[in-house]
Amino acid sequence: MSHTNSSDEQAIPPLPKQVGTGPTGRGVVSAAGALASSVVPGIAVPVAGVTAALQAFGAKLNEHQEARIDETIQEASRAGGLTPEEVISHCMDDENRMLLFAEAVDAARRTRLKSKPKLLGRSLGNLLTDDALIDQEAIWIRILSAVEPPHVRVLTEFMMPNVLRDGGVWMGRPSMVVSGIAYRLGLHEAILPLIQDLHGSGLLMVGTTTHELSLSEGNFETPSGYDQELKATGLGVELMNRLEEERDEN
Numbered sequence: 001m002s003h004t005n006s007s008d009e010q011a012i013p014p015l016p017k018q019v020g021t022g023p024t025g026r027g028v029v030s031a032a033g034a035l036a037s038s039v040v041p042g043i044a045v046p047v048a049g050v051t052a053a054l055q056a057f058g059a060k061l062n063e064h065q066e067a068r069i070d071e072t073i074q075e076a077s078r079a080g081g082l083t084p085e086e087v088i089s090h091c092m093d094d095e096n097r098m099l100l101f102a103e104a105v106d107a108a109r110r111t112r113l114k115s116k117p118k119l120l121g122r123s124l125g126n127l128l129t130d131d132a133l134i135d136q137e138a139i140w141i142r143i144l145s146a147v148e149p150p151h152v153r154v155l156t157e158f159m160m161p162n163v164l165r166d167g168g169v170w171m172g173r174p175s176m177v178v179s180g181i182a183y184r185l186g187l188h189e190a191i192l193p194l195i196q197d198l199h200g201s202g203l204l205m206v207g208t209t210t211h212e213l214s215l216s217e218g219n220f221e222t223p224s225g226y227d228q229e230l231k232a233t234g235l236g237v238e239l240m241n242r243l244e245e246e247r248d249e250n
Contacts, residue, residue, distance in 0.1 A: 065109040072108040072121040079125025090128050097134070100127065100141055107145035113152065115246040120144050143201045143239060152243065154194045155203060157181045158232040159240055168241030172232035175207025179226050192225055203236035 076087045091101035104124050108117040120141060127137040147155075158181075162171040182191040198204045207229045232240075 068108045068111065068117045069105050071117040072104060072124070075118045075121025076124035076128065077121075079122045080128040082125070082128065087124065087128065091124070096138075097127065100124065100134075100138055103145060104141050107141070112149055113147065115243055116144055116147075118246055119242055139202075143203065143235065146197050146201045147203075147239070151194055151198055151203075152240075153185065154181065154187075154191060155198055155232065155236055155240060157184065158204065158230065158236065168237070169244040170237055170240040172237050175229035175231045177227070177229050182226070189226060195225060195230070198236070199230070201235075202233055203239060204230045205233050207231040 073084050073087055076082075077084045080087060082090065088101075091097045101124060104120040108120050111117065123137040123140045123144070127134045158173055158176055159170040160173050162169055178191065178195055182188050185191065187194070195204065
């Protein structure tokens, strides 16, 4: 398979905007410093240092994001048996693949989850090698895009070690009460948006609820999400095992 030619390269859309780069980014940083200086003239000298620090921060963040994007493309290259240029060219040849590529790259560059770029790249490589995998890997790209370290921390509470190792390192526990997990993790009701993300991504599902139990006792009060009992889905277990597999390889 040939490398991309000049027309292919021209067709590749630019990567997502980075922090503090280009005239606009540098202008925003400079304007922030100028505004603070005009409001409080006495801090003009310290503001100059802050502006320089912001520019240095932007450069460092851009470097970090570029490394994450490169890691994603390199893993897609490895998984798909293609060169990095071919990965990008194939993604640009089809609208669905192009949108999935953009979603994966954006998720990779802004993540705090170290294993996410490689897992996203693996999904990209898989869908490039087999059109039948597009829908399946699109789901995984969407799931991975939504998951960050706090989500993994919560999801782990719904897991237990798979001592037989017949389906991976982790397996799901029986239903768990959300409030109990929130208390153990010290999250309290701040756990609710994380639970909502996990449930919406298909990683958790409703098990036995306190609502069902209360109905049998003649109490018709609807419980909050904080009182629900949930359990991991097959997707949730698979995600934890994918993350564990990536840790084992590193």
